Amino acid sequence: MIDKFREDVLSALDAVPSGASLAVGGFGSSGRPDTLLDALCDLDRRDLHLIVNNVGSDFTGVGRMLAEGRIRRLTASFPVLPEFYDEYFAGRVEFELVPQGTLAERLRAGGSGIPAFYTPSGAGTMLSDGSFALRYAPDGGVAERMAVRETRVFGGREHVLEYGIVADFGLVRAYQGDRKGNLRFRLSARNFNPLAGMAGRRVFAEVQHLLDGGDLRPDDIHLPGVFVDDVLLASAASPKQPTIPEVTR
Amino acid sequence: MTQQAPTAADGALSRDGIAGRAAADLRDGDVVNLGVGIPLLVPAHLSPGVEVILHAENGVLGLGSPPPPELADPDLTDAGKQPASLITGAAIVDSAMSFAIVRGGHLDVTMLGALQVSGRGDLANWYVPGRSPAVGGAMDLVAGAREVWVVMEHTDRAGRPKIVEECTFPLTGREVVTRVYTDLAVFHITGGKLRLTECAPGVCPQAVRERTGASYTEDL
Numbered sequence: 022m023i024d025k026f027r028e029d030v031l032s033a034l035d036a037v038p039s040g041a042s043l044a045v046g047g048f049g050s051s052g053r054p055d056t057l058l059d060a061l062c063d064l065d066r067r068d069l070h071l072i073v074n075n076v077g078s079d080f081t082g083v084g085r086m087l088a089e090g091r092i093r094r095l096t097a098s099f100p101v102l103p104e105f106y107d108e109y110f111a112g113r114v115e116f117e118l119v120p121q122g123t124l125a126e127r128l129r130a131g132g133s134g135i136p137a138f139y140t141p142s143g144a145g146t147m148l149s150d151g152s153f154a155l156r157y158a159p160d161g162g163v164a165e166r167m168a169v170r171e172t173r174v175f176g177g178r179e180h181v182l183e184y185g186i187v188a189d190f191g192l193v194r195a196y197q198g199d200r201k202g203n204l205r206f207r208l209s210a211r212n213f214n215p216l217a218g219m220a221g222r223r224v225f226a227e228v229q230h231l232l233d234g235g236d237l238r239p240d241d242i243h244l245p246g247v248f249v250d251d252v253l254l255a256s257a258a259s260p261k262q263p264t265i266p267e268v269t270r
Numbered sequence: 271m272t273q274q275a276p277t278a279a280d281g282a283l284s285r286d287g288i289a290g291r292a293a294a295d296l297r298d299g300d301v302v303n304l305g306v307g308i309p310l311l312v313p314a315h316l317s318p319g320v321e322v323i324l325h326a327e328n329g330v331l332g333l334g335s336p337p338p339p340e341l342a343d344p345d346l347t348d349a350g351k352q353p354a355s356l357i358t359g360a361a362i363v364d365s366a367m368s369f370a371i372v373r374g375g376h377l378d379v380t381m382l383g384a385l386q387v388s389g390r391g392d393l394a395n396w397y398v399p400g401r402s403p404a405v406g407g408a409m410d411l412v413a414g415a416r417e418v419w420v421v422m423e424h425t426d427r428a429g430r431p432k433i434v435e436e437c438t439f440p441l442t443g444r445e446v447v448t449r450v451y452t453d454l455a456v457f458h459i460t461g462g463k464l465r466l467t468e469c470a471p472g473v474c475p476q477a478v479r480e481r482t483g484a485s486y487t488e489d490l
Contacts, residue, residue: 048328048329048347048351048365049347049351050344050351051328051344051345051347051351052345074365078351098404098405098406098407099404099405099406100402100404101404103402106402116403118403118404118405119405120405120406120407120408120409120410121327121365121369121405121406121407121410122327122365122368122369122372122373122407122409122410122414123409123410124365125365125366125368125369126366126369129366140373140413141373141413141414142373142409142413142414143409143413144413144443144444145441145443145444146409146440146441146442146443147397147440148405148409153403207345208343208345208346208362209326209328209329209330209345209346209347209354209362210344210345210346211329211362211363211364212328212329212364213364213365214364215364215366216364216365216366243364
């Protein structure tokens with residue numbers, strides 16, 4: 022009998038080692054899996070590569086990971102949090118800046134067995150010509166730049182080659198889930214969650230409601246359980262954690 | 271290029287005036303994405319009988335007016351992460367589908383602010399070197415929308431032209447802008463050529479010329 026529900030969040034997340042790459046759902050704090058992100062902080066995981074659209078605007082969720090110095094590399098389109106940039110310019114966090122649609126498609130492609138694809142987004146810009154700084158040196162110089170994208174012309178327009186993303190783990194938050202791992206999202210909290218769920222080799226889903234004694238109806242499933250390995254209950258408390266006043270390293 | 275003092279030209283439109291002028295060119299049924307700044311003022315200026323579908327990058331097709339605080343729902347936000355509402359007939363999609371709509375040519379118009387626009391239609395609006403780089407969906411929007419309308423003040427705060435021969439800020443996309451709406455004028459860009467099609471009421475073509483850094487033809 023298939024039962025992907027796990028009672029204990031910390032023992033389930035213990036499978037994630039330091040150094041792992043994580044595809045994370047959410048758009049700002051909307052639909053962000055804070056229960057899972059907090060668990061990884063509580064388990065003292067470090068050196069993580071986060072693939073997530075935003076850091077957010079405060080020290081909760083991804084922001085907490087940043088504040089506690091757990092992020093080695095961020096792949097994102099719109100970090101927002103000023104303290105993230107302090108870490109980036111100081112050379113303590115690598116930053117791969119990706120157009121938002123390219124980020125979504127790279128996750129979808131990685132989860133779909135498509136190793137790479139061409140897109141017009143970013144052609145002829147700093148994000149494809151190899152000039153954007155991926156990593157700064159402690160002295161403020163550029164230590165490494167983002168790779169030059171291969172290009173090809175289709176229909177008279179330049180397109181850039183972007184690679185699918187397969188992450189070690191996917192972390193998602195859903196409104197409803199069942200014990201087979203089927204997920205249903207609510208309103209715009211869906212955003213990157215189905216894609217982070219597709220791109221992870223092993224996927225943890227925190228759900229606000231576990232449908233016990235009945236599965237989600239087939240037509241209501243936004244991400245089928247075939248993509249999901251572990252279903253956990255989102256903490257009942259507000260996803261907001263107390264604000265950490267300072268970035269500490 | 272003559273540098274002008276940073277005083278508004280006679281007859282220059284307000285920010286709402288620019289938004290209203292751009293809104294007048296939307297067609298009933300258009301699917302539209304609005305960037306931050308003046309574009310967000312556009313919905314208030316739509317003519318009765320013109321229904322547009324507003325798209326937000328985070329997967330909303332059919333944004334309504336901002337809700338009152340008591341109806342704010344953390345699961346329903348716009349692309350600026352502010353509380354949102356839905357119109358009747360709205361749809362929710364994931365981020366990959368949202369950008370399939372954008373890049374697939376299913377978005378009729380995106381309206382964006384700009385740091386600079388070149389006469390060929392190059393756009394710079396995502397990054398001021400030295401500040402904090404973030405791009406969001408801007409590069410996808412300009413690459414994919416059928417029309418890219420820049421809606422902005424004609425000059426920057428120092429009075430320097432924002433319509434220029436070559437952008438000096440990092441580009442968002444090359445040869446992507448199709449129209450420019452400013453407080454002084456409306457320009458169309460086709461085939462890499464900039465064309466002045468309209469001056470704001472009371473603004474003379476000479477005032478536009480003095481504040482524009484790219485060459486163009488007049489088609490008034």
